[in-house]
Amino acid sequence: MKSKIALAFKNCKREKRPALITYTVAGDNTKNNSLKILNAISKHADILELGFPHNTPIADGGQIQGSSHRALKNGIKLKDVFQIVKKFKKNNPDKPIILMGYFNLIYQNGENNFLKSCKFSGVDGLIIVDLPYPENKNFAYKCKKKSISFIQLISPTTSKERMKKIVKDSHDMIYYISMLSTTGGKLKVSPKKIIQNYNTIKRINPKKNLVIGFGITEKTISSLKSANGLVVGSMLCKIIAKSLKMRQNPVTKLAKVVYNLKNKIL
């Protein structure tokens, strides 16, 4: 049986467009709002990434740090993250959700325990920022056994040799980091160059779903639409921060922005 992530890509391919993948942080700015945000943007997004916040991130830019900070200040715990997923899935059983975060939270929770909660709440995939190949082999195998996609990252610094191994061991999705940057940096590489690198990876195994993330905004998204999927994260986090500051409702604001993003890649 095809996974929900694989099905989402299949649908998009049928519609000849990339999958729109959003990233928001669980608990930003409250548990309730982050659930409402997921519900609202899921009408336009194909796959939802949900960050479980860590207070000592080594690869997040300012916007996502801000989101994590707001969520943690509101007392978000792992069990709340799973509650949010579970509630979301009750109304949207087919929309894939990918949790993204740092390994220490999983380590403290216990790998098996964590995966059990993933399964129970309906998580479809995991991105663990600080668990690269080959250190991730064991955990990725555990994920596979539970039919949870372990999503690996490839970066502009990744050697060809390594790329081949990562692609070979990949599950339903691979994530290409567009440039040398933490999340939310300004796109400092031309879209043309990014697509060139993207194609190099794609050629290793054209069947694999490869998405691009980091630095993608309304301005740049259409120039990258030949990819299988595009991730927009920091821009959304920034809009949440901005609407909070202007005392606007982040939920309606975000729904509108994601709708616009979608229109740019149709």
Next chain:
Amino acid sequence: MKLKIRKNLALIDQHDKNFMYGGKFGGNFIPETLKKPVDDLTNLFAKLRKDKKFLKERDHYFKTYVGTPTPFIKLDNLTDHLGGAQIYAKVVSEANGGAHKIYNATVHCLIAKKAKKKYIVGDTGAGYAGKMLSMAAKKFGLKCKIFMGAKDIKRQRPNVEAIKKNGAEIVSVTTGSQTLVDAVSECMRYWVSNCDTTHMCVGSTVGPNIFIKICAWSTAQISRELFSQVEEEFGKIPRKLKLINCVGGGSSAAGFWNAFMNTTAEFIGVEAGGPKNSRLHAAPLTNGSKIGILHGAAQYVIQDKEGQIGSTESISAGLDYPGISPLHCFLKDTKRARYTSANDEEALSAYKLVSRLENISPSLEPSHAFAEAIKLAPKLDSTEVIIVNSCGDSIKDKDIIKERLGSYTR
């Protein structure tokens, strides 16, 4: 499983193929982007440490630039005052720049040159790691950026001024607790974005494995010198010898103990106990913190049940860090070293006593080690020898000391 130190293998090389010490400490928990720069650096360092020309270069700069050997002196007045063990100090604060951080900074600059990098970045807490890196960068013609917590910038003014004078840029880190832990995170994030042009120096024996190795390999100079100095003083290595060192990230202690690994010397690491009557501290080993992942490595670390890194507090910026080197986790679990803590007040009293009685004036970090020596010495007899690593000078702490004790004397 009982952990063991393997004989005839350097401490830094006691890891397995996953770079884990004792199968559970260390490793490389890093974002994919850093895999290649970390691998490149790992390969380069493996080559350089076997390269006779490079070793000669290192020794040359240690001798002419860092200043070796640093003095090894008997603290006669303190010994008499306490009336027990004989107390000595290795005065590492006499090294160029005033602390042990110069060894790591110098080696990193030499490596950065070999790697043909023009830029170097580093973290700092007490400001020494930043000061030394900015000094060495200037000497070796590298452009330097230092990440420092906003709270530390305020409380370590003399070192901040030194960094600026050396022409380095200071980036004030205003996230989290605004101390060393946040400075290291911010520095790593900067490296993620700039690893193609920039070399990163981690200021202590923490971070991804290669940084632990380079740092401990560099500070090992301290015990290489000390070993000969002790042999010269006593004719041999005394049977009852205690080597006491403060531990923040653990670079000073690792370097102080390294050459004595296969002797009967007892190693005592002193963590920052924080303010008396406070629940906050920076002593993960003493207080039984659980293993977690911080800055790319598994280690005992102050954290909550969820895995969020915990707040710390210490009067000494250099020890104010929630984690501890995987090397020390390994030394603790193999029982080769033991760890305890001294609180802020004990460190202040130790600073005061040593400065009053002796010609040296330790900064608040080594004052934690002196506090332990002061506790232990009266319980021991004169056949026992205690050596304390005086790895920093109190001048950098004059504002804090003035505020806490009313006046500052050196």
